[in-house]
Every structure is written in structure tokens, then in C-alpha cells.
Amino acid sequence: MVIFTEEQPEAIVTGISYCWKKNIVKIEDGYLKSTGMITNTRIPIVHIDTVVYSYNPKKPAIVPVLKIIGKGAVLCEMEISAEHIEAVQDWILYVINPS
Template identity: 85%
Template sequence: MVIISDEQAEAVVTATSYCWKKNIVKVEEGYLKSTGMITNTRIPIVHIDTVVYSYNPKKPAIVPVLKIIGKGAVLCEMEISAEHIEPVQDWILRVMDQT
């Protein structure tokens, strides 16, 4: 499925990946993997409890941070543009429900 809206750049979403520009967040062999400009991460899905995001208004460039949380600890932080932060969060939460 391709998602395009006025405020979003084009994103390609499948059951196993969410891709936009040169960034990919995907599920592969039981791991949540991200590659590209945002970050390079590999986290076992079974360790993820939830996914939240926040903005730090004190930084000169306000970029939201997606936080992958497991067992009360932040396992990973990904800086993702505001236009993609909520769809990526929703996609990860759906993937977690399917596993």
C-alpha cells in the first residue's frame, strides 16, 4: 500500500515494512530493524512493550523522537520527521499485535 497525503511525503507500507525516502523500518526474523538516515537498529520484537513519541521544544530544530520501550527501559530512539512519526508508531504497534 502506498500512502500519500498533502502533508506527507510518499511512504510504502506493507505487512513487514514501512519505507519512506531512504528510511526503512521492517520486521525480519523476529526483529524490528531500521536502516537509513533515521537510525540503524535491531531489536527483538518480543522485548518491545510499547512505542511512544515526544518532541523536545528546547532543541533548535524540533524533531520528534520515537521511543521503543521494553521492560520499563528505552530500547531505542529514532528521530523521525513529524509527517511520518504517527504512521510509523501505528505501524509498529500493529506489527507487535500480530506477533
């Protein structure tokens, strides 16, 4: 189980889900699923190689984008608030490669 308590006081983190406000990123039936205000996705875990994030300072509201990458292609982009983006990235990387 992975727990991030000090940095993300509003988040509930378990071995299979990361929840904050009305957003959930979870592992279910071999898929990475996200629901809520950020986006709705369903990606097979076996296709995920890594997860990166970036900021686009040219946009009026600077919101970081989490990019899920597999086989050299971006499989999904999620806009996640800056206070949670690193923890969500760490959680996904842990889930896809727990060693």
C-alpha cells in the same frame, strides 16, 4: 497488511516494512530493524512492549523522537520527521500486536 496512503504519500507500507525516502523500518527474522538516515537498530520483537513519541521544543530543530519501550526501559530512540512519526508508530504497534 497496513496501508497509509493519504497521509504519507511518499511512504511504501506493507505488513513487514515501512519505507520512506531512504529510510526503512522492517520486521525480519523476529527483529525490528531500521536502516537509513534515521538510525540503524536491531531489536528483538519479543522485548518490545510499546512505542511512544515526543517532541523536545528546547532543541533548535524540533524533530520528534520515537521511543521503543520494553520492560520499562527505552530500547531505542529514532528521530523521524513529523509527517511520518505517527504512521510509523501505528505500524510498529500493529506489527507487535496485530489483534
